[in-house]
Amino acid sequence: xxxxxxxxxxxxxxxxxxxxxxxxxxxxxxxxxxxxxxxxxxxxxxxxxxxxxxxxxxxxxxxxxxxxxxxxxxxxxxxxxxxxxxxxxxxxxxxxxxxxxxxxxxxxxxxxxxxxxxxxxxxxxxxxxxxxxxxxxxxxxxxxxxxxxxxxxxxxxxxxxxxxxxxxxxxxxxxxxxxxxxxxxxxxxxxxxxxxxxxxxxxxxxxxxxxxxxxxxxxxxxxxxxxxxxxxxxxxxxxxxxxxxxxxxxxxxxxxxxxxxxxxxxxxxxxxxxxxxxxxxxxxxxxxxxxxxxxxxxxxxxxxxxxx
Amino acid sequence: xxxxxxxxxxxxxxxxxxxxxxxxxxxxxxxxxxxxxxxxxxxxxxxxxxxxxxxxxxxxxxxxxxxxxxxxxxxxxxxxxxxxxxxxxxxxxxxxxxxxxxxxxxxxxxxxxxxxxxxxxxxxxxxxxxxxxxxxxxxxxxxxxxxxxxxxxxxxxxxxxxxxxxxxxxxxxxxxxxxxxxxxxxxxxxxxxxxxxxxxxxxxxxxxxxxxxxxxxxxxxxxxxxxxxxxxxxxxxxxxxxxxxxxxxxxxxxxxxxxxxxxxxxxxxxxxxxxxxxxxxxxxxxxxxxxxxxxxxxxxxxxxxxxx
Numbered sequence: 001x002x003x004x005x006x007x008x009x010x011x012x013x014x015x016x017x018x019x020x021x022x023x024x025x026x027x028x029x030x031x032x033x034x035x036x037x038x039x040x041x042x043x044x045x046x047x048x049x050x051x052x053x054x055x056x057x058x059x060x061x062x063x064x065x066x067x068x069x070x071x072x073x074x075x076x077x078x079x080x081x082x083x084x085x086x087x088x089x090x091x092x093x094x095x096x097x098x099x100x101x102x103x104x105x106x107x108x109x110x111x112x113x114x115x116x117x118x119x120x121x122x123x124x125x126x127x128x129x130x131x132x133x134x135x136x137x138x139x140x141x142x143x144x145x146x147x148x149x150x151x152x153x154x155x156x157x158x159x160x161x162x163x164x165x166x167x168x169x170x171x172x173x174x175x176x177x178x179x180x181x182x183x184x185x186x187x188x189x190x191x192x193x194x195x196x197x198x199x200x201x202x203x204x205x206x207x208x209x210x211x212x213x214x215x216x217x218x219x220x221x222x223x224x225x226x227x228x229x230x231x232x233x234x235x236x237x238x239x240x241x242x243x244x245x246x247x248x249x250x251x252x253x254x255x256x257x258x259x260x261x262x263x264x265x266x267x268x269x270x271x272x273x274x275x276x277x278x279x280x281x282x283x284x285x286x287x288x289x290x291x292x293x294x295x296x297x298x299x300x301x302x303x304x305x306x307x308x
Numbered sequence: 309x310x311x312x313x314x315x316x317x318x319x320x321x322x323x324x325x326x327x328x329x330x331x332x333x334x335x336x337x338x339x340x341x342x343x344x345x346x347x348x349x350x351x352x353x354x355x356x357x358x359x360x361x362x363x364x365x366x367x368x369x370x371x372x373x374x375x376x377x378x379x380x381x382x383x384x385x386x387x388x389x390x391x392x393x394x395x396x397x398x399x400x401x402x403x404x405x406x407x408x409x410x411x412x413x414x415x416x417x418x419x420x421x422x423x424x425x426x427x428x429x430x431x432x433x434x435x436x437x438x439x440x441x442x443x444x445x446x447x448x449x450x451x452x453x454x455x456x457x458x459x460x461x462x463x464x465x466x467x468x469x470x471x472x473x474x475x476x477x478x479x480x481x482x483x484x485x486x487x488x489x490x491x492x493x494x495x496x497x498x499x500x501x502x503x504x505x506x507x508x509x510x511x512x513x514x515x516x517x518x519x520x521x522x523x524x525x526x527x528x529x530x531x532x533x534x535x536x537x538x539x540x541x542x543x544x545x546x547x548x549x550x551x552x553x554x555x556x557x558x559x560x561x562x563x564x565x566x567x568x569x570x571x572x573x574x575x576x577x578x579x580x581x582x583x584x585x586x587x588x589x590x591x592x593x594x595x596x597x598x599x600x601x602x603x604x605x606x607x608x609x610x611x612x613x614x615x616x
Contacts, residue, residue, distance in 0.1 A: 039414075106347075117390075
């Protein structure tokens with residue numbers, strides 16, 4: 001049973017942690033979002049990829065979901081002492097991944113190779129593939145016309161500005177790595193993790209070739225709602241759905257995936273939406289999708305595997 | 309009494325610390341070597357400039373002369389855990405300067421501007437100018453024909469390979485900043501610090517325009533020997549003098565500066581060399597040039613000021 005999952009950061013990592021406990025890791029490939037990559041201080045930073053690697057490697061900070069447990073902030077504090085404004089959180093241990101990645105990129109290695117090296121070093125046994133080796137930063141166009149890098153929007157602006165549009169820059173020239181397209185075509189099941197549709201899954205789907213590969217695949221495509229009872233568990237997904245005019249509900253997410261997904265997993269709290277999901281041509285599957293404990297995560301993974 | 313000093317790292321910083329105690333800091337301009345700058349992990353690192361800034365800002369590690377006091381190495385240890393080979397020492401606090409500098413370079417600021425910002429943040433009151441804003445890495449050609457970046461030679465290879473030649477790469481296309489040439493032409497005295505002639509002072513003199521500006525200046529030019537009784541106090545200066553065929557003595561250093569310097573300061577231990585210095589057309593001045601304590605440093609600075 002080969003599973004290929006499309007994932008953003010924290011929400012995707014939670015589901016994948018559960019999945020990695022119920023399937024052999026060699027059966028799991030993750031296509032990770034790199035639309036939230038950012039170049040800062042000369043470093044190439046991949047927050048979503050690192051969140052997945054840190055989580056599956058057992059190193060993630062359990063309180064935040066991102067960053068490393070037991071992290072220290074000596075470099076960042078020194079930057080502050082210099083009068084710099086380090087709005088992006090870079091811990092001393094986290095920095096090491098960025099330094100190593102940047103050095104290897106300078107030496108001509110691809111992001112796909114480097115991600116594999118980082119995963120190996122962290123003991124991550126599933127295969128994590130960046131959606132593309134190109135730099136394709138997602139940008140948020142705000143109501144006032146600002147174009148913000150997604151990290152500026154999320155971290156610096158605390159997701160406050162009203163969103164008018166999401167742009168996947170340079171995406172038309174980007175290429176999915178061969179391994180990405182193979183992982184889709186060889187999958188028995190494709191899972192769209194409970195990540196933000198616009199800034200986590202949207203960038204992956206925007207990489208030329210990926211949507212077509214999913215459409216051509218014989219695998220069942222299962223999407224898991226990141227919205228429960230009209231609220232996002234984390235991040236600005238609900239706010240973005242609202243501001244982009246989709247309406248805030250699991251059904252709105254289902255509409256976003258309508259042409260792609262066969263099955264839509266939504267929370268029991270949203271069971272009234274099942275008929276609407278069916279109307280969209282998808283089979284609704286109810287589950288307890290709030291994943292606080294490892295048991296919660298395993299339960300959602302089992303539910304998804306039952307679909308096959 | 310305006311003094312402009314040419315300086316490398318640790319040796320130069322010791323003298324400058326003494327000088328800054330006997331002259332108002334506004335009277336001191338330092339032209340710092342950037343030939344030992346290195347780009348690593350995507351970061352622009354300026355070891356000699358930082359050594360001067362850290363020393364004059366009172367932050368230097370007293371045991372090594374370079375790096376910061378009370379430094380921690382969490383990021384570097386994590387890099388090692390990844391299986392990377394971080395041969396260059398980057399402490400967590402030191403990293404902050406490199407991150408900030410690299411970010412500002414990406415934003416289009418010059419190294420001259422950035423060095424000034426770093427000095428201000430560290431409370432350094434003398435003016436520290438990079439010899440050029442261009443990247444002009446010094447390379448060591450070894451007897452076996454390897455071409456090593458000077459930091460690879462010094463740190464990775466521990467100065468072990470036999471030196472055949474020193475190259476100042478890209479130097480013909482480099483420009484001295486206007487402030488550098490002005491600091492030379494306006495000086496009442498130009499001091500060549502007791503730094504390595506080949507890898508600290510040589511790169512500065514190789515920047516187009518600097519030697520001519522010194523020659524045209526009316527200031528007295530005073531060079532301080534980094535060699536005492538045939539030995540370098542620190543680093544590979546003696547080894548390089550030997551391997552490049554200059555012979556290892558303060559007199560060999562004096563010959564190197566023969567066309568440039570009017571006065572040559574050498575240690576009392578080398579008083580027998582005074583007549584040889586005079587033969588070279590320079591006035592020898594004897595001093596106790598081993599600068600362990602702050603009193604030693606101040607004494608050398610006073611001796612140099614007496615020359616004027």
